Amino acid sequence: MALILDHVTYEYGNGTELLVRALNDVSLVIPDGQFIGLIGHTGSGKSTLVQHLNGLLKPTSGNIYYNGEDIHDRDFSKKRLRSKVGLVFQYPEHQLFETDVFTDVCFGPKNLGLDKKEVQLRAFQALKQVGLPDDCFYQPPFDLSGGQKRRAAIAGVLAMKPEVLILDEPTAGLDPKGRDEILDLVASLRKENGMTVILVSHSMDDVAEYVDRIVVMNKGSVCYDDEPKQVFAHKEELEAIGLSVPQVTDIMHALKKAGWWSADTSVITIEEAKKEILRQLRKG
């Protein structure tokens, strides 16, 4: 079972200005359990794309299928879709509104019409999953630190028990420690729950270590869709559209260019880079 986008095009314009084509004939298959990095610079259409996946935006043309059903069919429940395809927006802490964290996390499951016990159980589980300390549960969400707020907001979506979790720039505005914590959290969630995860980002370093597949967006179209190593092989092309390769990959390229050795430039994580450098050193 999977999410399928079939030739999706999305245009907007309020009738006065020129028509903007935010998505241009995008076709993607997102199989269950995959960890996907969706990369593109600002305005490339990546946020627009993910808002199509849970039916917040309706494509101008093309169809989206969830488990084989067209999500814009009249008898398809959007509410059920949104509980199955959980979307966490950028700066999720800006959407916290309840008097305490626990009640806020209850908001999602409550909207699904579950009974009170189930709602509270799910909220509790979700808060545990994101690793918030117990003494935060009944604090006002506005008293939490930046990283904690973001965890609370992610828990708000997790409490609906989605099968697909989409995170729109979950690391924006966090310090390096907060960033690593959130990314580790996402990776562990995926491992424990076997969820499909789509991580939207403009930073290759964020996604390189974790994902199975990278989809690169540029000007509303998909320009690369492959395994990380294959995508990062296109260093020049990526740089031309305002993106970069992970820093370690960049270093390997620089080493090769300086003629130090015939380094393997398909390295994408620090661990791999260490191995490769050691191998080369031993050889030399």
Place this chain on the structure above:
Amino acid sequence: MIRDITLGQYYQTDSIVHRLDPRVKIVATLVFICSLFVVEQAAGYVAAVLFLAAVIRASHVPFRFMMRGMRAILFLLLITFFFNLFLTPGEAVFSLWKLTVTEEGITLAVKMAVRLSLLIIGSSVMTLTTTPNNLTDGLEKLLRPLQRFRVPVHEVAMMMSIALRFIPILLEETDKIMKAQMARGASFDEGNLIQKAKSMVPLLVPLFISAFRRANDLAMAMEARCYRGGEGRTKMKPLHYEKRDYVTYLVLGVYLAACIVVGRVVPWGSIL
């Protein structure tokens, strides 16, 4: 979604009307509105329509944009029209059930409807051809004399421009928060009035918090640049009148005089 709403509906193009000093446009709008209420006779309205048509022509703004403002007040227009039509005492023309239509009623209803439509179109010419910033600048300068009576003119103008500046930002924010809560299964258009009002809480709380945060940041940024109110503050682009502005004032004077003469002296019958 909500982003489609246009407020402070400036239409960007280059025309003589766009280039006029905002003060001239504010005064012109006031004069135009006054002229509508000064005239009593049909000829006066013909003059007003011709004047407005000429200004719209000169402004290069498509006419359908003017009509957008009309759509918003269509309901109000209809209510005034029917109230005037049925509730004005006078010589009965015909009666429908308990409602009587009088000759005076017809005249008054048509007159008010024409006045209101011209008023709305006339003021939308101003907002369509002047950026909000220019508008507040013009207002500030026009109201400057009130400062002698301790009216905080600069502060009021500053508040107005901040408010105008924040409308699109907060609209975008509303859109974002709405989508985020919808992603958590919220719906904003289901149920009765009370349920609808309740469903606004998850939208309004984050919106207010973000508005306060932005206000705080802005205040800090202004302080950091030593903002201390209007005292001794100069403008980067000070307003000053050009020749075309004086000419416009002249045209306005002539128009108003013509309206008074034509609209009050020449009777209905003579043009029909």
